[in-house]
Amino acid sequence: MPSGSDTTVEAVSDTSPDGPVPPAEAGSADGRSRPGRARRLLALARRTAPRTGVAVVSGVALGFAFPPYDLWPLSLVAVAALSLLTRGRSVRQGAWTGFAFGVPFFLLLLKWLHVIGWDAVVGLSVVQALFVTLLGAALAGTSRLPAWPLWAACLWVAEEWARDRLPFGGFPWGRLAFANTASPFTPLAALGGAPLVTFVVALTGTLLAACAAILWGLRGSGTLRRAVPALEAFGLAAALTVAGAAVPVPTKADDSVDIAVVQGNVQQAGMDFLGRPMKILDNHATATEKLAADIKAGKAKKPDLVIWPENSSDLDPFQYPQAYDRIDEAVKAIGVPVLVGALVDHPSRQGYVFNEGIVWDPKKGPGASYTKQHPVPFGEYVPFREQLSKIITRFQRVPRDFYPGDHTGVLNIGPAKLGDVICFEVAYDEIVHETVDAGARALVIQTNNATYGRTGQPEQQLAMSKLRAVEHGRAVVTAATSGISAVVAPDGTVTHQIPEFTRGVVSARIPLRDETTLADRVGAAPEWALAIVGLLSCAAATVIGRRGRSKDEKGQQ
Numbered sequence: 001m002p003s004g005s006d007t008t009v010e011a012v013s014d015t016s017p018d019g020p021v022p023p024a025e026a027g028s029a030d031g032r033s034r035p036g037r038a039r040r041l042l043a044l045a046r047r048t049a050p051r052t053g054v055a056v057v058s059g060v061a062l063g064f065a066f067p068p069y070d071l072w073p074l075s076l077v078a079v080a081a082l083s084l085l086t087r088g089r090s091v092r093q094g095a096w097t098g099f100a101f102g103v104p105f106f107l108l109l110l111k112w113l114h115v116i117g118w119d120a121v122v123g124l125s126v127v128q129a130l131f132v133t134l135l136g137a138a139l140a141g142t143s144r145l146p147a148w149p150l151w152a153a154c155l156w157v158a159e160e161w162a163r164d165r166l167p168f169g170g171f172p173w174g175r176l177a178f179a180n181t182a183s184p185f186t187p188l189a190a191l192g193g194a195p196l197v198t199f200v201v202a203l204t205g206t207l208l209a210a211c212a213a214i215l216w217g218l219r220g221s222g223t224l225r226r227a228v229p230a231l232e233a234f235g236l237a238a239a240l241t242v243a244g245a246a247v248p249v250p251t252k253a254d255d256s257v258d259i260a261v262v263q264g265n266v267q268q269a270g271m272d273f274l275g276r277p278m279k280i281l282d283n284h285a286t287a288t289e290k291l292a293a294d295i296k297a298g299k300a301k302k303p304d305l306v307i308w309p310e311n312s313s314d315l316d317p318f319q320y321p322q323a324y325d326r327i328d329e330a331v332k333a334i335g336v337p338v339l340v341g342a343l344v345d346h347p348s349r350q351g352y353v354f355n356e357g358i359v360w361d362p363k364k365g366p367g368a369s370y371t372k373q374h375p376v377p378f379g380e381y382v383p384f385r386e387q388l389s390k391i392i393t394r395f396q397r398v399p400r401d402f403y404p405g406d407h408t409g410v411l412n413i414g415p416a417k418l419g420d421v422i423c424f425e426v427a428y429d430e431i432v433h434e435t436v437d438a439g440a441r442a443l444v445i446q447t448n449n450a451t452y453g454r455t456g457q458p459e460q461q462l463a464m465s466k467l468r469a470v471e472h473g474r475a476v477v478t479a480a481t482s483g484i485s486a487v488v489a490p491d492g493t494v495t496h497q498i499p500e501f502t503r504g505v506v507s508a509r510i511p512l513r514d515e516t517t518l519a520d521r522v523g524a525a526p527e528w529a530l531a532i533v534g535l536l537s538c539a540a541a542t543v544i545g546r547r548g549r550s551k552d553e554k555g556q557q
Contacts, residue, residue, distance in 0.1 A: 048096065055085055055100035062101075063108030065179040067459035072183040075176055078105075079205025080212065083152055086139040087213060094143075098136020102129030109174050112455030115269075117394065128163065128171065135159040138534070141541040149206035149233070154534030156202035157195050161531040164428065168377040172427045173460070176201045181463040186492055187247035189471040193429055193519040195527035197467070200240050207237035250473050251490045253511030255441075257416040260303040260334075261477060261496075262287045263485040264312060265503040269453035277315055280481060281323055283503060284312045285330035291505050292333040303507060305414040306338040309479040310355065310423055310446040313342035317358075317366070332362045337414045340366075341422075341446045341479075352403040355380065357420040357446050359413050368412065371405025372422040373431060408438045416441065416512055419474075423447040426464045429524065432472065436520055441512035442475040443468065450482040453500050458484045466492040473517045475510035 062078035064071045082101050086094040106125035113121045135155055142151045156176065164172040177197035180186055185204075188197050214230035264283030267276075288308075294300040315323040317340075331338045338360045346352035355372040375381045381401035382388060389395045408431075409420030419440025425431045426445050435443065445465055449458040462484050469476040469488045476488040483500030487508045498504040 048093070051085055051093075051097060052100045054081065055097045056104050058082060058085070059101040059103065059105035060108055062105045062179075066109055066174070067463045068456040070182065070463075072180050075179045075201055076205045076208060079156070079176070079202050080209040082136065083139060083143075083149070083206045083209035084213060086136050087143040087148075087209070089140040089143070091137045091141050094140025095133050095137035098139070099129055099133040101136065102132030105129075105132070106174060109460075112452045112457035112460075115451055115455065124171070127167075128174065131159050131163045134162075138538050141545070142537045145537060145541055145544070149203060149210050151534060151537035152206040153199050153203035154530045154537060156534075157199050157527060158531035158534035160195070160198055161527055168383055169374055170428075172429075177467060178427075178460070178463055181466040181492065184241050184244045186467065186470055187244035187249050189467055190247055190249055190473065190517045190519055192522065192526040193433070193471050193524075194467060195429070195524075195530060196519075199526075199530050200243070204237045204240045207233045207240070211237070249470055249491045250513075250515060250517075251511065253490075253513045255512040256509050257305065257414070257442075257512055258301065258303045258507070258509050259416075259477060259487075260291060260306045261479045261485050261487070261498075261506040261508075262291070262306060262308050262312075263480060263483060263498045263502065263504050263506075264308075265501060266450045266482045269450060269482070269501065278322065278326065280312060280314045281326055284308050284481075285326050287503055287505055288330040288338070289333045292335070295334075300507060303334075303336060305336050305416060306334055307444055307446070307477060307479045308338060308340050309481045309485070310341040310357075310448040311343065311481060313340055315342075316344050316353075317342055319345055327360060328365065331360045335362050337361050339411070339413055339418075339420065339444065339446070339479075341448070344369075346403050349403065351400050353400050354405070355402050355422060357409065357411070357422065357444075359411055370407075370409030370411060370420040370422070372402065372425065373405045373407075374425050374428060375402035375404055376424055408435045408440075409444075410435060410438045410440050419443045421445050423449075424461075426461065426468060429527070432468050433520065433523055436472045436474060436516070437523075440474065441514060442477065442510055443472070445476060445478040447478060448481045449484075453482050458500060462486055462488075462494070466494065471517065471519050473513055473515060473520075475513075477508075477510065 058078045058081035061074045065075040065078065085097045089097065103125055106128045107121060110121055110125055113124060138155045139152055142148055142155065145151055160172065160175045164170040175194060175198055177194035180197055180201055185197050185201050188200055211230045211233040214233070215227065218226055262284050264280060264287050266280055288306060291300060295302045313323055313327060317324040317327055327340055340358045340360050342356055342358055344354045344356050346354060355375065356369045358369045359367045361367055377383055382395045382398050385395065411418055411420055417439055419435035421432055421435060421443060423446065447461065449461065452458065458480065462478060465476045465478050465488050469490050470492040473490050475490055478484065478486045483498055483502065485498040485506060486494050487496040487506060487510060489495050490511065490513065496506045496508050498506055
């Protein structure tokens with residue numbers, strides 16, 4: 001994979017393999033330049049094809065590191081491969097390599113969006129791959145710096161920092177940390193959250209790349225002494241891999257609460273999961289009433305509270321009396337507070353709705369609520385609706401925009417102080433951190449994955465819940481309309497689970513913890529620090545590169 005100028009001898013000379021090229025007539029500049037440009041592009045394609053092919057394979061490998069495949073060691077292999085592919089290359093070559101790596105990665109990771117349309121899969125994958133394009137350019141630019149594996153790892157954090165926030169509030173799917181929710185790196189989340197896990201995974205991968213690069217340079221003529229740096233890089237990578245074993249993950253609690261999670265199920269998967277009105281609500285109410293009957297018959301223990309998932313009421317209970325009455329019947333039957341998920345019309349802005357978790361008491365009725373703070377763009381609201389709906393008629397299937405909430409989801413539900421997080425919000429560091437910081441003793445993830453059932457998306461979201469449990473030292477309860485409903489212990493272990501598209505109830509005792517982790521106390525500081533270091537390394541590489549070119553120019557004069 002040679003580097004250097006993209007111009008071949010044939011492209012700049014006045015001859016071709018078939019003989020002299022006659023001079024072009026005046027005014028035929030386009031005719032003269034187009035074949036030359038075509039030859040240059042063809043030569044470039046031939047030279048970059050092997051590297052591009054390896055980048056594509058490496059991107060696919062990273063996709064297999066994530067659920068539902070869960071081959072987390074491939075995250076190290078993929079990081080190492082991208083580091084080697086961009087090492088010593090120009091910034092432009094690094095950018096192309098990053099793009100060739102990013103597109104297949106996100107196509108595999110986000111293929112669950114095909115339920116909406118493959119154009120959505122491709123479009124979002126390309127947008128996300130643009131961030132990896134910048135990462136590839138930055139990796140190439142900093143690859144000549146001393147200690148380049150360290151700067152490369154910081155750049156991975158910077159890339160994820162940007163994707164977590166841009167555009168329209170960001171889309172943090174595909175972070176290295178989310179591929180390592182059941183790996184030796186997982187306990188590190190308790191020290192610095194998902195960004196620290198990403199950093200250590202990336203540093204381990206880049207150190208393996210450095211080891212491979214050194215050994216490759218010594219092939220055929222190396223001595224044992226010259227191989228020492230490679231052994232040091234490998235040793236440090238091994239040490240980082242097992243470092244998580246030394247991190248304490250506290251799980252003890254002075255208090256606990258008995259909960260029941262209801263998964264009522266839906267009529268069908270896909271975009272039309274709602275079925276007829278009241279169907280989903282009736283499914284959850286019926287499952288709750290069956291639990292109440294089992295308790296009365298002595299077949300089950302009465303919980304302290306019950307959790308229903310997001311959209312468990314498919315009608316606004318404050319606008320439709322039949323929905324209100326059905327919820328109230330079920331809550332009174334079980335006799336304990338129920339956290340109900342419902343869409344509620346905005347009281348003053350027509351065309352807007354709240355995505356809420358509502359505490360429903362058997363005696364007092366509906367009380368405190370949490371409104372989802374981070375609606376999903378193009379799924380729960382449509383930016384530039386008036387303009388885009390004329391071009392993409394599919395957006396008309398999102399008839400109303402979700403209005404964002406303005407406070408955390410800490411709710412007193414019976415004897416427990418729980419933090420409600422709704423659906424995709426579990427992917428955003430700041431929302432979960434602020435909820436724990438506000439006093440949540442355990443976390444509840446109300447979600448509705450019926451649209452993406454049996455596509456791998458529910459497994460990816462459950463993996464995020466596992467990481468959040470370790471990061472914050474909290475039990476995490478996931479309640480899903482169609483699955484996967486689960487209970488995760490503070491050490492990230494899944495203790496209870498209901499399969500997809502199954503009506504069922506999970507009863508569990510979860511710890512209520514007040515102790516915070518180091519990750520809770522430091523917040524986003526590690527992410528910002530590592531991202532800034534990565535950006536500074538790019539600036540340093542730019543300055544050093546310019547100085548080098550200036551010296552070369554002076555030497556030629």
